[in-house]
Amino acid sequence: MTEYKLVAMDLDDTLLRDDLSVSEATKAAMAKAIAQGVHLTIATGRMFASAKQVAEQVGINVPIITYQGSLIRNLLDSQVLYERFVPKETARLLYEYTREHGLYLQTYINDRLYAFNDGEKLVAYAKQSNIPYIVEPEFDRLPEGHHTKLMIIDAPERLQELAPILRPLVGEDVHVTTSKPNYLEFIHREGTKGHAxxxxASHYGIPMEQTIAIGDAWNDREMIEAAGLGVAMANAVPALREIADYVTLSNNEDGVRHVLEKFVLKT
Incomplete structure (x- = not known):
């Protein structure tokens, strides 16, 4: 049986239950895995400031993967290990397109959330992620810094229509993906969870065969394909379950704990 030494877990709808909590049983399994020398990390589309809050609650103190894979940053000293950005000219193109078509767009600069529109979509997103935000309608009035990620929030049907239109607009250097059905995200082509x-794994000197990736949404595809063991949650989108090596229980049934107990923890 393979000895797995690195486990990457998505947050929303994977490690987190629907009420955004982590069960005590899952926390205990994670603590046991860490005590055995296994590296547990988070791989999320959330910004670092948001993911850090969850990581600290569950006892993770290693570098975490955020912004889909565009930023790997150490929790203890905030050292940046890996970073990729959306080109500024591409961010401007997205801004102009969304202004022209009345779409909601937000961007992330220096680990801060900037929205070009105020309203319900922004408030709901900020509440879920437990982060503050800044509303700035003008692109040229944004602060200096790189655009780590941009995101359009809209109805799933609308985003399904938009994705094939926007992919050629942003070009090959930008990866377009969905994390939740109503989130269309734009990151650098080397900013996926698979790249991260x-x-x-290379940073720790761990072969990819000894890694596990656990997720539920299509933005988890790259890391599930890259990992030695790719795991989809029972509540994952059907396309992800089809390509996974293993399907675990749902996020509300401690699916992450089940994976740790089945494949990682020593009896």
Whole structure:
């Protein structure tokens, strides 16, 4: 049986239950895995400031993967290990397109959330992520810094229509994906969770065969394909369950704990 030494877990709808909590049983399994020398990390589309709050609650103190894989940063000293950005000219193109078509767009600069529109979509997103935000309608009035990620929030049907239109607009250097059905995200082509998992495994000197990736949404595809064991949650989108090596229980049934107990923890 393979000895797995690195486990990357998505947050929303994977490690987190629907009420955004982590069960005590899952926390205990994670603590046991860490005590055995296994590296547990988070791989999320959330910004670092948001993911850090969850990581600290569950006892993770290693570098975590955020912004889909565009930023790997150490929790203890905030050292940046890996970073990729959306080109500024591409961010401007997205801004102009969304202004022209009345779409909601937000961007992330220096680990801060900037929205070009106020309203319900922004408030709901900020509440879920437990982060503050800044509303700035003008692109040229944004602060200096790189755009780590941009995101359009809209109805799933609308985003399904938009994705094939926007992919050629942003070009090959930008990866377009969905984390939740109503989130269409734009990151650097080397800013996926798959790229980040490979980097972190190399950082620790761990072969990819000894890695596990656990997720539920299509933005988890790259890391599930890259990992030695790719795991989809029972509540994952059907396309992800089809390509996974293993399907675990749902996020509300401690699916992450089940994976740790089945494949990682020593009896």
């Amino acid at each position: 998992l490979r980097f972190l």
